[in-house]
Amino acid sequence: MKRLLRWFSIALAGALAATGAMAQQPVKIGIVTFLSGPAAGPFGVPARNGFELVAEMLNAGRVPAPYATKGLGGSAIELVVIDEAGGPQKQVAELRNLAQRVDYVIGYISSGDCLAVAPVAEELRRITVLFDCGTPRIFEDASYKYVFRTGPHGTMDNTSLALYVLERHPKVRSFAGINQNYAWGQDSWADFDAAMKALKPGIEVKTSQMTKLFAGQFSAEISTLLSSKADVIHSSFWGGDLEGLILQGAPRGLFKKHVVALSAGEPAVNRLGAKIPDGTIIGARGPFGPFAPDNEFNRWFKTSFQERYAVPPNYASYKAANALLGLKSAFEKAQKAGAASPTDDQIVAAFENITFEGVGGTVRMSLGKGHQATMDNAIGTAKTVGGQLQMVNVKRYPADKVNPPEGTKSEAWIKSGFKK
């Protein structure tokens, strides 16, 4: 009997030790992403799916190395997902509520929302990881302690695109643009315009069409672009506007008569497939989706996502996964430094300048005093082979070639001709 009791106690102790880590209080992470409105389909929901998949896989200990530990430093991750729709003012109020309910916040696709919530997160002293918004102004115009961005900012989308266009089509003499008339579209066009002029002095701008966001119908704009006879057409369109431009422009020969470069075209690859005309230049706002490196970690993410949601992950899903992995890396780095339950300040210290492995490649928090990520970028050209859309002539650009150096504003850096 004594022997039996001894074995029982040993077994019980072992079981408790094994489950001890996950029996800790769960870590609550607030997730803010578009669940409604026009940005939900192309970005918000694929991002939420990325968050949920990676959180569940981390909790189950099924994420490959280097993320073998379960959850966040051994504690289970619990997600509290809220809708980003409603505009910056609403998001500020939502963040104030959310900060009381969760330990950390990850979110924000809209640059307007990021600009609005960053100072509030700082005021609340709540670690907030921005995962997708593009504006470089977050850390170029301000400095934050509790705010991080694990996705590259928008500058490299257009510097890489300009480099690629001029490498593939060195004889181009003019370009035109069609972008949405708000911060994202204007900033994207300004970056591309400046990059093209810096890389090829004397190149001519034929027209810049700034359309109302979600206008949907572009017959007059397409006529103007066709009439302009510009060699290259740049667009940072996304969502329904991007799909509408392709559906309306392709039958009219827009993509045959011009080199069309889409800086955020990747989400349309899964949606439109072979409807994207051959020769269209596609960016993915980083080495994501079809541009992600072919390694075990990326294959795991792609396969798991595809199995669960029956669609491949797009760049928003990749960036969502990277944000969770970045927070986990910082948390566990702080733990390794000696804090079993690290404080926010210890996590912040660990997060600054960290380098971690993301699903699309290595992420370096090397800008914005260690708060802003950089990654390599990749651009490719669409080509349909056997009915399947493929990315060909993929060119990778090292992060330091397409991003400004620390302490230099993007606009000034592009205009200087990418000088380091």
Add this chain to the structure above:
Amino acid sequence: MSDLLAVLFDGVVYSSWLFLMAAGLTLIYGVMKILNIAHGSLYALGAYTAATIGGAWLAAGHPPIGSYAMLALAAVLVGVVMGPLLERGLLKWMYGRDEVVLLLVTYAAFLILEDAIKLVWGVESKLLPEPYALPGNFQIGELDFPVYNLILIAVAIVTGVVLAWALHRTRQGKLLLAVIHDREISAALGINVSRVYLVTFSVGAALAALGGALAAPAIAVSPGIGVEVIVLSFAVVVVGGLGSLGGAALGALLVGVVRSLAVRYWPEAELFTIYFVMALVLIARPRGLFSAPEARRI
């Protein structure tokens, strides 16, 4: 010259689409004195229904030409189902209240319908590009234009002519004009005003849905498309004069052509020009281009 012709053609295409929307909106306002914000959702419902049944038609292997019939069927379905549902189920209980209350009620209906659309169709966009590319292109100067745009213009013209004929040349239309002029006297004369309201709202809903169904092949049908449309449609009916079909046609033409000219020659001012035209019209004619003088009531 061909350049200007192309610009004008783009303007007329845009006007045609705007007119379909604005005609329904102005008809409902003329008869029922309701500024129907839910008109945007009816447009979206038309687009989603068209993408769904048109897609199903093509997926079943039926002749692609039949997809045009599916677009028309989508408009009729939305008009027949949503018109009575909204009018009998909601608006009927609000008649006699202030116009602002009715405006808020239709805004509430708009919000509910937007969420209902999300529940039914999800957040991913729906595509039905086949009818847009099917008839091929024609040329104006060096520019290719889809023949589909000619279909859109033809539908808008036929719709306008049929509506004008129905209003002015048929007994039912004259009864409706009587209700527009004075609802109380019409009721006192024995006109079934309640039925006129039901028919008017359903026809207005079908027109909004027709606008959406005809737009569906050219756009990605996605959440929020109704929001954009309703703002522009209001601008058109305000320019033309609330309640006037001719005003809606002229307002749509004015807004469409001015927008197209701006896109070509002054793209920075595209949005500004639409509302600048609206402001100019309202300064010269505060009740819009075609508004009838309001009868004095004692």
